[in-house]
Amino acid sequence: MPEIASRAHLTAIGPVVQRALTEAELSPGEVDAVAVTSAPGLVGALLVGVSYAKGLAFATGKPVVPVHHMEGHLFAASLEHRDAIPPFTALLVSGGHTLLLDVEAWGAYRLLGGTRDDAAGEAFDKVGKLMGLPYPGGPHVERLAARGDPTRARFTRPMLRAGSRLGDDDYFDVSFSGLKTAVFYAVRDAPASGLSPADIARGFQDALIHTLVEKTRRAVDAYRRSRVVLGGGVACNSALVDAMRARLSPQDVAVFSPSPRLATDNAAMIARAGLFHLMRGNTAGLALNAFASLPIPGVLAA
Numbered sequence: 064m065p066e067i068a069s070r071a072h073l074t075a076i077g078p079v080v081q082r083a084l085t086e087a088e089l090s091p092g093e094v095d096a097v098a099v100t101s102a103p104g105l106v107g108a109l110l111v112g113v114s115y116a117k118g119l120a121f122a123t124g125k126p127v128v129p130v131h132h133m134e135g136h137l138f139a140a141s142l143e144h145r146d147a148i149p150p151f152t153a154l155l156v157s158g159g160h161t162l163l164l165d166v167e168a169w170g171a172y173r174l175l176g177g178t179r180d181d182a183a184g185e186a187f188d189k190v191g192k193l194m195g196l197p198y199p200g201g202p203h204v205e206r207l208a209a210r211g212d213p214t215r216a217r218f219t220r221p222m223l224r225a226g227s228r229l230g231d232d233d234y235f236d237v238s239f240s241g242l243k244t245a246v247f248y249a250v251r252d253a254p255a256s257g258l259s260p261a262d263i264a265r266g267f268q269d270a271l272i273h274t275l276v277e278k279t280r281r282a283v284d285a286y287r288r289s290r291v292v293l294g295g296g297v298a299c300n301s302a303l304v305d306a307m308r309a310r311l312s313p314q315d316v317a318v319f320s321p322s323p324r325l326a327t328d329n330a331a332m333i334a335r336a337g338l339f340h341l342m343r344g345n346t347a348g349l350a351l352n353a354f355a356s357l358p359i360p361g362v363l364a365a
């Protein structure tokens with residue numbers, strides 16, 4: 064409900080900023096700059112943040128720094144792990160996006176692949192919904208899957224075609240809508256097949272994770288990286304993080320994942336990406352606008 068989301072932003076933003084400053088024991092005049100998410104997302108909600116940031120910046124004489132939401136997710140792990148720095152392979156898995164990137168340096172991103180339909184978090188949420196779990200479904204599906212038998216419900220691993228090679232257009236991409244449909248039929252037929260909700264959740268999660276891990280491994284190998292950085296709400300999923308480590312640690316690749324409060328949407332990651340852009344002089348004027356969709360700044364030609 065975009066209109067309700069914008070109104071909720073409007074009532075929350077003042078108290079949230081006030082509380083952040085109080086907890087940090089800072090006055091608005093003591094901050095260096097105001098970083099704000101200007102894209103992508105629901106434009107009404109983004110506009111509330113952008114307008115508030117411009118007002119705060121104008122009132123305090125500070126620069127305003129626009130930040131791309133997904134670039135924020137890219138920086139989240141570096142707030143906790145000093146080695147989560149470029150070069151690395153990044154897998155960003157949120158409710159709205161699934162992006163596989165090669166990060167040569169901060170601000171120099173190669174977009175390798177993405178989803179052709181549902182984002183990873185969206186797939187979790189839709190599966191949660193059709194299993195009657197509360198929204199957002201991700202954490203509930205993970206909890207249910209932990210009790211499931213991995214050998215009972217086997218779903219085809221999406222987008223892992225045998226013989227796929229670097230250069231093929233499906234080599235790095237993912238797709239989850241077929242998997243979601245397979246789960247729909249498994250749930251519908253459960254009374255006859257005897258599959259439990261936990262077994263179905265486990266089968267779904269294993270298939271989705273297997274695809275994400277293999278695509279990430281391909282990107283690591285293609286660019287010979289020794290680090291993987293995860294971000295976005297689905298990076299809270301410990302089965303995903305464990306599977307990524309199990310697959311990549313034998314080849315000496317370190318996997319960094321932010322703790323849940325930094326993996327899901329948060330302001331600290333926007334501030335960190337904002338600091339990077341502030342140091343580069345990428346500030347905006349009071350004409351700054353919000354955009355529903357926009358590529359991450361700094362994307363290099365493939």
Ligand code: KG4
Nearest residue numbers: 157158159184199201202296297300327328
């Ligand atoms: O990054 P995020 O907080 O918001 C967006 O930018 O979309 O991601 C939210 C998504 C939701 O789809 C939610 O179900 C998913 O992250 N999520 C999880 C888990 N925790 C959150 N998915 C799977 N397992 C989890 N433990």
Ligand code: ZN
Nearest residue numbers: 157295327328
């Ligand atoms: Zn997000």
